[in-house]
Amino acid sequence: MARKTNIDPDRGDARTRLLDAARDIVRSQGFAATSVDQLCKAAGVTKGAFFHHFANKEALGVAAAQYWSETTGALFATAPYHDHADPLDRVLAYVDFRRDIIAGDLEAFTCLVGTMTQEVYHAHPAIREACAASIFGHAATLEPDIEAAMKARGIKGDWTAASLAAHTQAVLQGAFILAKAADDPAVAIDGVDHLKRYITLLFQASPMGGQHD
Template identity: 65%
Template structure:
């Protein structure tokens, strides 16, 4: 996800600055390696300001996941793939859009909630739940287009629209891991291309 998703109020308060700092640092260093001191330094606020807004780093992690959902929701809601009348074209356009925003450094396009949940799924249940809600909520929006595409094609497969929508997120999160391992976006883009071909095969779309 590009930095277009970062919050940009005219005069950001300490809380907004800390959330923006979380977006940047956690995607670059990971949740566990990011300290409260790091967050305060990046945000340009005091530790007193941090603890005024958040009781702990875990509470900030939950808030960051929720804020990520809000900001990315706005970002994707205004994307051009929604203009397609054909629901399958919207799904394929979504994948094209995801590929197009693989820009900049790895930390700039990877997913905050995907990064956090890998580290905290067993140690911070509240963060895990917030990350799951973010990923599942995003998948649900794609699920609606997949379901409409199935209905339009008269297809009744032994898999569900929900399962394919979640699979798309699994591929995207895996693509981000490959990008981190390889230090660049190329391999992530290839993974999205494979996913697009797979969906075309499912719908017999050439």
């Protein structure tokens, strides 16, 4: 199992290398604009290997989303923002952590599953579902801390921990889009700063605060 390629050994097995290539190329070009040949070339693998591991291009998209979930999941699980005593501090430290990641090329810090969802949500429901699982699964890891922070401060706004957790991801995704449009990572950092300010204000407000309408 996990045999190495003739073309380009010493870089792991074909499947992993194809998924790595997909992560990088799809992030900068999108899913539809990325051809199977291009992926094979980048991974140093032939088409035979590609269709041995993936039934079709859509299946690679699904696998890439899952691979993204696993790798980023591991990154966030071991990140230092969990090491705060206060739950609100953990949430704010998460936002800071996301802020610190934003640097260098856009392809390096933007979100694969956000990019793919936007593009293929209609044509490839299977990929859409895998992306949704990745996004909302990651958001769910924030929920306990948000919930605990609400309880600790007696916050009872017209919003839920799940909704705020999802919103953090929405702000990040939107910040990435604007950064791509402006071709400037600083725009993304601006968005994260607004997010941190929002969370801070939410938990500064009176226990019943943050309501409107």
